[in-house]
Amino acid sequence: MMNSPKRKRARLACKPCRARKRKCDGQDPCITCTQWGYECYYETRQGQATPDPPARSALAPSTVEPDPSRLVQRLEANSGAAFVRKLGLKIDRTKAPKLNLFGWNTGARQLSSPLNAASALPIIEITSLEHMKSLAQIYFDKVDLCYGFIDHHQFFERLDIRWKSPLTPSIYDSVLGGIAAIGCLFSQRNVTITELHLVRSARSILDNHDLSSTPSIDLLTGWTLRSIYLRLVDSPHSTWIASSTLMHLVEASGLHPDSSSNLLPSIQCDPDIKSRLVGLAHHLNAWTSFDLGLSRVSFQNNDLPLLPSSKPGDYTAEVLGLLPVSVSLDPGRSKDDIDLTSTLSRILDGTHTQPPSVLAQCNLVLCILRRIHTQNLDISAGLAEHALALLKKGLDCARSMVMDCSPWHQVANVPFHIICVLLVMDTRPSLAVLPEAMQTLSLVACTYDTETMREAYSAACLLVLLHQQRRKDDIAILGEALNTHQQERQIASPPQLDYSAEDCSWLGALVADLPGLQRVDLDQFLYADMINDSSLLGGSE
Structure with missing residues (x-):
């Protein structure tokens, strides 16, 4: 047996690999940072020079001539609105759907009579303490399992204290209102006056807060809850502004990884809560920016937080584990066919157990498939089969969440974009999944009868109809060609041909x-x- 060569260690590891205790090959950028989407850089030690970068990295990134056409392709692949518009134009330019983020969430629910324009009520005047506790329990049972960044016990303690001190409002009231509002959303299919008052109260507290010093953890928690609620029911631009504000507050607080700023002291926070809150801020801002085709907020030191520790019944790490790949799909970063197919394979092999986490996995897979399509790349039949199996699992999860009154935004978003990707794949196995995808989107639209869902379902039906019409036109052309052949045979019989394999x-x-x-x-x-x-x-x- 031949002795395996001894592995050579890099003379100098980059800072992200050293901080995460990962293997580094000493290149610039190193393979680990490339795969995980980290900003690769080295520190010069006294008496030791940094390794020479390879020839392909001789120019700084800012001096490399960008490729505008490829950047637009990646932007359109990440943005569901642009991708759907291009898909429709390719099928029929005269009847293509308008540019719109169809199925971005289940949509805003409306009261039968509008809420008056009175000022926001104090949190303790909106509902009872018992009702607040029941709404909070719904939040912790349905949302916190995959968006876990709040200490349960501390929340209920502060909730009791707040009702015992009705004359001492604080910024934490935005946390109380935000959690209760999401609890309403996940317990009532129709909006209630209580939910709208809770939303208005929390928003008023956040908007009127005087930020004269380092943002507190309570302020960051309130803005995170606001961003989550907007992502579930509001418009893309409102969510993008809120998530961008959250990211700026995270930077100002010094919570982002390895903050080196001495202008503002970093706030004290439990390390696990810190990684969860910062990770969710990145998650919300990145995907909202991708969908809209707008810039995401990034820090001078753009390292991502470490994954949170695992806890029984908590699956936040499953969602945040997708963040490095998500960030690597930024339109400004190019990825070739090997990068995309290997990334797709790695995401498909990931383990996701809860429906919200599975749909987050599906959303990332759909984005990668769109990028593969826009770059005119091919994937193996086995990889395509694996992707279709995950998408079918995602459709099943979406239906179960609708029946469970859990209107996560991906309940609408994923089924709609599954339909679009199935039409783009345009194979017999992919089209065989189409009826199930349409049935799932129809279920969501019937359950949440909002303008947003009606638009999404109508757009999906239009895309399928246009695809069917194009197939009918193709069949007519082929039929005409065969009819022409038949007419020629009636004039002169063709010679008998002896076909062989060779x-x-x-x-x-x-x-x-x-x-x-x-x-x-x-x-x-x-x-x-x-x-x-x-x-x-x-x-x-």
């Missing part, structure tokens, strides 16, 4: 090169006398 090897190669014919059984046509079958040609002899 003589027709070129035909097999041709079929392999035509995507639309790759599923055709060539032997069926060559050896079953079907070419001479009048029924195939649409007439009788």
Whole structure:
């Protein structure tokens, strides 16, 4: 047996690899940072020079000439609105859906009569303490399991204290109102006056807060809850502004990883809560920015937080574990076919157990598939089958969440974009999933009868209809070609041809090169006398 060569250690590891105790190959950028989307950089030690960068990195990133067309492609692949618009234009330019983020969430629910324009009520005047506790329990049972960044026991303690001191409002009232409002959303399919008052109260507290010093952890928690609620029911731009504000507050607080600023002292916070809060801020801002095609907020030191510790019944780490790959898909970063296919395979192999986490996984897979399509890349049949299996699992999770009154934004977003990707894949296995995807989106639209869902379902039906019409047009053209052949046969009978495997090897190669014919059984046509079958040609002899 040959002795395996001894692994050479890098003379100098980059700072992100040293901080995370990961293997570093000493390149610039190193393979670990490239795969995980970290900003790779080195520190010069006294008496030791940094390793020479390879020739391909001789120029600083700012001096490399960008490729505008490829950047636009990546931007359109990340943005669901642009991708759907291009899909419609490709099928039928005259009837394509308008540019819109269809199915971005289940939509805003409306009261039968509008709420008056009175000022926001104090939190203790909106509902009772018992009702607040029941709404908070719904939040912790349904939302906190995958968006866990609040200490349960501390929350209920502070809730009791607040009701015992009704004349001492604080910024924490935005946390109380935010949690209760989301609890309303996850317990009532129709909006209530209580929910709207809670939302208004929390928003008023955050908007009127005088930020004269380092942002507190209570302020950051309140803004995170506001961003989550907006992502569930409000418009994309409102959510983007709120999530961007949250990211700026995180930076001002010094909570982002390895903050080196001495202008503002970092606030004291439990390390696990810190990593969860900062991770969710990145998660919300990144995906909202991708959907809108707008810039996401990034820090001077753009390291991502470490994954939170695992806890029984908590699955936040599953969602935040997708963040490094999500950030690596930023439109400003190019990824070739090897990067995309290997990333897709790695995400498909990930373990996600809870429906919200599975839908987050599906959303990332859909984004990668769109990028693969816009770059005209191919994936293996096995990888495509694996992706379709996950998408089917996502549809099942979406239906279960609708029945459980858990209107996560991906309940609407993922089924709609599954439909779009299935049409783009345009294979028999992908189209076979289409009826289930349409049924799932229909269920969401019937359960949450909002303008947002009606638009999403109508757009999906239009895309399928346009795709069907294009197929009918193709069939008509093929039928006309066969009819022409039949007419020529009536004038002069063609000579009988003796087909053999060797003589027709070129035909097999041709079929392999035509995507639309790759599923055709060539032997069926060559050896079953079907070419001479009048029924195939649409007439009788």
